Amino acid sequence: MLSTYRFRLIAYTVLLVAFLTITLVYTYIYSRNVILEEAENSVTNTASLLNGNIEMEEKELLHYTEIVRDDLRIKEYVFMIVKVGTDGEALASLYERHYGWLPVKRHIVLGDNGRTLLGSEHQDLARALVNHMEVSGKQIFYMQSGKGLEMITWAPISYQGTRLGVVALTHVIDNVWLKKHQQYSGGYLFVENDSVILLSTLPGAESQKFELNDGLLEVNKETYQIRPIVLSSSDERIAHLWYGVSMRDLLAKLERHSRIVLLLTLSGAFAILWMGLIIVRNFNRPLTELIHITRAVANGNLPVMNQTQEKNEIGILSNQFAEMLQALREKQEEIDRIHQELEESAITDSLTKLHNRRYLQDIFPRLLAQAQRDHLFLSGILLDLDHFKQINDRHGHLGGDQCLTHLSKLLKETSRANDYVFRIGGEEFLILSINDSHEGSRLLAEKIRSTLEQHPVAFKDTIIPLTASIGVSHGDTSLPPDESLTNLLYNADKALYQAKTKGRNQVRMYIQMDELEQSAWDYGS
Amino acid sequence: MFRSLARKIQMLFIALFCTTMLSGTNSTLADESHENALLGAGAHFAWIVFDALKEDLKRATGRDTILFGENSMLGVGCNAGIKAAQQNAIGHETFGFVCCPLTEEEIEKEQLIVYPLAMEPVMILTHKTNPINDLSIEQIRKIFSGDVLNWKEVGGNDESIVVVTRLHCKDRPGHWKTILPSDKEFRQERLNVKSASAMVQRINDFKSAMGHIGSTWNFKPEDQVKIITVGGVAPTAENLKNGTYPFYRPLSAITTRNPSPDVVKLIKEAQNGPAFRRVAEQYQLLPLNPMRQVSVKK
Numbered sequence: 031m032l033s034t035y036r037f038r039l040i041a042y043t044v045l046l047v048a049f050l051t052i053t054l055v056y057t058y059i060y061s062r063n064v065i066l067e068e069a070e071n072s073v074t075n076t077a078s079l080l081n082g083n084i085e086m087e088e089k090e091l092l093h094y095t096e097i098v099r100d101d102l103r104i105k106e107y108v109f110m111i112v113k114v115g116t117d118g119e120a121l122a123s124l125y126e127r128h129y130g131w132l133p134v135k136r137h138i139v140l141g142d143n144g145r146t147l148l149g150s151e152h153q154d155l156a157r158a159l160v161n162h163m164e165v166s167g168k169q170i171f172y173m174q175s176g177k178g179l180e181m182i183t184w185a186p187i188s189y190q191g192t193r194l195g196v197v198a199l200t201h202v203i204d205n206v207w208l209k210k211h212q213q214y215s216g217g218y219l220f221v222e223n224d225s226v227i228l229l230s231t232l233p234g235a236e237s238q239k240f241e242l243n244d245g246l247l248e249v250n251k252e253t254y255q256i257r258p259i260v261l262s263s264s265d266e267r268i269a270h271l272w273y274g275v276s277m278r279d280l281l282a283k284l285e286r287h288s289r290i291v292l293l294l295t296l297s298g299a300f301a302i303l304w305m306g307l308i309i310v311r312n313f314n315r316p317l318t319e320l321i322h323i324t325r326a327v328a329n330g331n332l333p334v335m336n337q338t339q340e341k342n343e344i345g346i347l348s349n350q351f352a353e354m355l356q357a358l359r360e361k362q363e364e365i366d367r368i369h370q371e372l373e374e375s376a377i378t379d380s381l382t383k384l385h386n387r388r389y390l391q392d393i394f395p396r397l398l399a400q401a402q403r404d405h406l407f408l409s410g411i412l413l414d415l416d417h418f419k420q421i422n423d424r425h426g427h428l429g430g431d432q433c434l435t436h437l438s439k440l441l442k443e444t445s446r447a448n449d450y451v452f453r454i455g456g457e458e459f460l461i462l463s464i465n466d467s468h469e470g471s472r473l474l475a476e477k478i479r480s481t482l483e484q485h486p487v488a489f490k491d492t493i494i495p496l497t498a499s500i501g502v503s504h505g506d507t508s509l510p511p512d513e514s515l516t517n518l519l520y521n522a523d524k525a526l527y528q529a530k531t532k533g534r535n536q537v538r539m540y541i542q543m544d545e546l547e548q549s550a551w552d553y554g555s
Numbered sequence: 556m557f558r559s560l561a562r563k564i565q566m567l568f569i570a571l572f573c574t575t576m577l578s579g580t581n582s583t584l585a586d587e588s589h590e591n592a593l594l595g596a597g598a599h600f601a602w603i604v605f606d607a608l609k610e611d612l613k614r615a616t617g618r619d620t621i622l623f624g625e626n627s628m629l630g631v632g633c634n635a636g637i638k639a640a641q642q643n644a645i646g647h648e649t650f651g652f653v654c655c656p657l658t659e660e661e662i663e664k665e666q667l668i669v670y671p672l673a674m675e676p677v678m679i680l681t682h683k684t685n686p687i688n689d690l691s692i693e694q695i696r697k698i699f700s701g702d703v704l705n706w707k708e709v710g711g712n713d714e715s716i717v718v719v720t721r722l723h724c725k726d727r728p729g730h731w732k733t734i735l736p737s738d739k740e741f742r743q744e745r746l747n748v749k750s751a752s753a754m755v756q757r758i759n760d761f762k763s764a765m766g767h768i769g770s771t772w773n774f775k776p777e778d779q780v781k782i783i784t785v786g787g788v789a790p791t792a793e794n795l796k797n798g799t800y801p802f803y804r805p806l807s808a809i810t811t812r813n814p815s816p817d818v819v820k821l822i823k824e825a826q827n828g829p830a831f832r833r834v835a836e837q838y839q840l841l842p843l844n845p846m847r848q849v850s851v852k853k
Contacts, residue, residue, distance in 0.1 A: 106746050110761065113744045114704070115715035120760035 039313060043306025047299050054295035061287055069280045070245075070255055073217065077257035077273045080211060080219075084181075084259065087201060088170045092183040094132050095169075095199045099185040101128070104197070108139060109189045111147050118147045135180065135202040139187070141195040148197075159184060159198050172261050174268040177228040177236075178204040178221055179261070203271065205229055216275070218254065220247075223269035232274075246277070253277040316344045320351060332359045379453040381431055382438035387454045394462070395511035397450070401464050408505035409471035411461040412522035413441075413478065416497045416534040418457040429489045430457075433496055436487045444478050460522070468504065468539065475500045475537040483535060497535035501525030592619040593821055594649045596639035598632060600675060600771040600806050601652030607834045608825055615824040616817045633724050637665055640809045648815040650822065654769065655727040656805050670808040670822045672831075673840035676770045676790035677733060677802035678782045680719075680754070682762040687711045689784045692801050698765055699735055701742030706763060718745035719757040719766035730804035731767060755780060769804065771838045792841040805843070 098104055107121040121139065125148060129137070138149035138156055146156050158173040159182065173180050184198035201207075208219040212231040221229040222240040227249070230236055235249050247256040254274035261271060316338070326333050335352035338345045377389030385393070401408035415421075415437060422430040434457065441451045441459060449463040461478070465471050479500055487494040503521035505514045525540035532538070593616065595605060605612070605622050612620045636651030643649045657669060679695055681687060690698070690709060697703040698716055707713045722731055722738045735741055746764075748754050751772050758764045758780045770790055774780065782790065785801060794800035808822045825831050826842070835842050 107760070109744070110717050110746065114717055116717055116761055116763055119762065120717075120757075120764075123760045 039306065039310045043302060043310070046306070047302050050298050050302060051295060054291060054298065057291055061291060065280060065287060069275060073255045073257050073273065073275050076217060076275075077259055080259050080273055083211065084261065088181060088183065091134065091181060091199055091201055092169055092185070094129075094134060095183045095185045095197060098125070098129055098132075098137075098197050098199070099187050103128070104139075105187055105189040105194070108141070108147060108187050108194045112141050112143070112145075112194045118150070121148050132199070134199040136200045137198070139195060139197045142193060147195060155180075155182070155198065155200065158182065159196065163196070172268060174223065175202055176204070177269075178202055178207070179269055179271065181261075205231075218274050218276070220256070220272040220274060221269050222272055228269055240272075247272075247274055255280070312342075313344065316340075316348050320348060323351065323355070327355070327358075332362060334359075382434055382453050384438050384441070384459070385450060385452045387452065390450075390452045390454060390460065390462075391512075391515065393450060394505070394515045397462055397464065398505050398507060398511050398514055401505065402507040404464070406464050406466050407468060407471070408507070408518075409463045409465055409468070409474075410503045410505065410518040410522045411463065411471060411475045411478070412501045412503070412519070412526045413437075413459040413461070413475075413498045414455075414500075414526055414530070415457040416499055416530075421494060425489055425492065425494060429487075429492075429494065432489045433487050433494060436485070437482060437496065437498070440481055440485060441478065444481050445474070449474075454519075460519070468502075471502050471504070472537060472539055475502050479535065479537055499526055499529035499534045500537040501527070501529055501540060502537060503540040592621045593818055594639070594642075594647070595620065595622045595808075596635055596649075596651060598636055598652045598654035598806070600654055600769060601636070601808070603771045603773065603838070604672070604806075604831070604834050604840075605652075605825065608828065608830045611828050611830040612821050612824055615828070616821050618817055620821060633727070636809060637667065640667060640811055641665065643811045643814065643818070645815075648818050649810075650814065650818050651809045653807050653809055654730065654804055655724040656729040656807075657727060657809075661727070666812050667809045668812060668814065670810070670826065671843040672806045672808055672826060673835055673842045674792075674795050674803050675806050675838070675840055676792070676795055676800055677730065677767050677804055678770055678790045679785060679802070680758045680764075680766045680768055680780050681783055682758055682764055683779045683781045684762050685711060685781070687783060688781075689787055691786045695765075695785060696735060699742060700740055701744065712763075714763035717757075717761040717764040718742045719754055719761070719764050720745055720747050721749070721751065721754050721767070722747060723749075733802045733804070734767060767802065770840065771806075791839045792835060795839075795841040803841075806840070 103124055104121070107124050110116050111118055111121060118139075125137065125139075136149065136152050136155055138152050138159065139147040140156055140159060141147050144160065146153070149155070154175075155173070158171075162168075162171050162182075163184070169185060170181070170183050173182060179202070181201040181203065182198055183200075184196045186196050187194050203221070208221070208229060208231045212219055218230060218232040218235070220227050220232070220235065220240065225240045227235050227238050227240050232249065232254075238249050240247065242256065245256065247254045254276055256272050256274035259271040259273055319335075323333055323335055332355055335348070335355050337352055338348050340348070377385055377392065379386045398408055400406075415433065418430065418433070421433055425432075434453075437459065438451070438453070441461065445451055445461055446463065449461055452460040452462070454460050461474070463471060463474060465474075479498055482496050482498055486496055501522045502525055503518050505518045507514065509517060521540040525538040529536045529538040593612075595601065602622055605620060609620055609622075633653040633655050636653045638651070639649050640651035653669075654675070657665075657667070661667075662669060679690065685706070687706060687709060694703065694709045698709070699718055699720070701718070703709055703716065705711075705713060705715055718741070720731070720738075720741055722741065724730065725738055746757050746761075748757060751768050754766050754768050755772070755774065755778055758766050759778060784790075786799075788794050788799045788801075790800050790802070795803055808825065810818055810822070814822075831842065834840070
């Protein structure tokens with residue numbers, strides 16, 4: 031059973047379902063970690079993206095600064111202020127006229143002597159700029175501005191080979207900036223200083239504590255994956271910028287993902303199971319039928335196998351097998367017919383179509399047993415054509431054969447249906463008949479004799495008269511069949527001899543020849 | 556044979572290409588819309604003067620006069636005027652303007668005829684808020700040279716003086732050289748501008764600035780500038796005529812040595828016509844009449 035395809039198919043299906051289930055369950059179990067890891071990467075990537083955006087803004091602001099710095103008029107005006115000693119009003123007028131449109135928060139021009147040439151109202155910026163230039167030559171830096179941060183870029187102004195001062199422009203990172211950048215980041219932005227959230231796009235987060243625990247921030251009983259956004263030359267003492275994503279949002283995604291995974295698991299398992307059952311059914315049924323049929327064939331049977339309409343390999347095999355069975359059946363029928371013909375020819379005389387001596391030996395035991403069982407007599411009527419040699423001599427063998435055929439026909443017509451007629455010699459015939467008395471046998475023999483006498487043979491315009499001598503005997507049921515047959519033939523032959531010697535064309539009965547020999551002769555006619 | 560034919564076709568295409576490109580870049584005064592017009596270009600003053608005379612000039616010559624001034628592709632300036640005059644040809648009659656006197660060497664080298672039109676006062680500009688309304692020639696020269704650095708030295712406020720100059724046509728005599736003869740003598744710490752409009756803008760920006768400009772400039776109402784007198788003398792045509800105003804420059808028209816009759820007729824009308832008198836009066840120009848041709852005889 032274990033080696034059958036049915037079992038294997040079921041086993042394969044079960045294994046496949048089990049494998050799929052285990053795989054998907056594994057995926058389901060570990061998808062949380064995968065999602066969280068991916069979310070962590072996503073947070074990191076988004077933070078990097080924000081870093082990139084800030085770097086672009088820094089470059090853009092520096093570019094604006096250098097445009098202002100490189101303007102010859104600006105240089106000349108600064109030169110006039112620094113070297114000639116005029117006030118900054120002309121520079122302010124020039125800047126507003128030509129650069130008032132620049133998208134910057136604040137602008138300032140400082141002379142090398144520390145004097146504010148433009149933007150004197152921005153003294154905090156001037157101080158931060160001076161402090162920064164004392165410690166760093168980097169043209170981009172940040173300062174804390176209110177609750178937010180201010181990006182500052184600066185560039186030195188030189189005229190006729192002399193450095194006159196610096197120009198600085200600023201962008202501010204405030205709530206507006208945070209909201210603008212949150213639109214494409216999808217998470218939340220925080221400005222933190224001294225572990226306190228100063229600004230955030232997360233509602234209600236401002237003034238909350240900012241304490242990181244393994245990269246996670248808890249605000250208002252919610253946890254956020256959080257990453258820093260690195261700012262150029264930012265002073266450690268100023269506020270920091272952070273980007274975070276809500277863990278609840280991430281887990282909500284996980285829940286959605288889990289449901290999809292579970293649905294896929296069940297659907298996949300059901301689909302494989304269903305397909306397995308279909309395959310088992312489609313393969314197993316025709317294979318089982320083929321197995322039963324081949325087993326029947328092995329047992330010598332050739333059962334009828336119906337054709338199938340299936341066009342697949344199994345269907346084709348079944349139909350070809352059915353055709354093969356049909357061909358075998360036809361061959362078997364032909365063999366049976368030939369066998370029967372052979373059997374019949376073995377027990378039939380070819381000329382007269384009567385049973386021959388071989389069949390006599392086959393059938394005699396059965397007839398003897400029947401007679402013994404029914405307490406009847408098994409009579410043997412032995413017949414020999416009179417003067418058959420002369421007939422042959424006169425009319426040839428064809429004439430003799432004609433006489434024999436004629437006699438056979440008469441014997442068949444005259445004898446009863448349950449009588450057996452044999453040709454046991456050239457012109458000798460035997461009729462075995464079961465009767466309830468000897469008289470029945472004698473009457474049958476007499477009927478045969480008279481009928482033959484009355485029906486001569488017509489051969490080539492010649493009428494050949496026929497007569498026969500008949501000896502009748504009976505089988506001894508006390509003897510074994512072989513001995514009884516020998517005894518019957520012997521006794522019938524004796525009676526026949528009597529008929530021959532007494533003038534032919536007569537019937538002689540043999541009944542207890544030793545005691546009743548005389549009376550046997552008396553039965554002759 | 557085929558190679559030769561292909562080469563000829565190739566050359567034809569190259570010639571057509573070059574012609575197309577050259578016609579596109581050389582549109583300047585040869586534009587089709589200017590057909591049969593007399594074309595002029597050059598220093599800024601001419602754009603003002605000739606624009607005002609346009610109808611009179613048309614009556615005199617029977618032809619339109621098209622001027623390329625401050626917004627022209629040719630730009631403004633004396634060099635552009637010389638270039639315009641040299642583009643004169645049959646069917647393409649041009650003339651130019653210069654606001655600086657040309658040297659005889661330059662006139663000969665460029666094969667020009669100069670037609671003096673008028674003398675223009677060079678005005679001294681300060682910011683409107685400056686309390687100084689008059690300076691002597693010496694004070695002005697000292698301010699421009701850097702010998703005077705603060706307005707208080709000339710009776711004004713305690714403010715550093717911002718000198719604004721437009722030192723163009725440095726190789727030609729006259730004009731700003733009536734103030735100081737060489738750019739080397741001007742104060743080093745100054746603003747040197749490239750155009751009259753930039754001059755006005757600088758004076759607008761610096762309340763303590765001083766600069767110079769020709770009288771044919773059209774000031775805008777919002778300009779915060781004023782013209783001061785020099786030694787009590789205003790920059791007028793009358794003061795130029797009587798020689799009391801010291802800063803000036805000659806304005807001239809120029810042509811090639813073979814100007815068309817219509818161009819000559821136009822310039823004569825500009826020199827002598829009544830319309831020019833009106834314009835000269837408006838801008839305090841001193842017409843140089845009768846006509847004086849300055850040329851080198853062949």
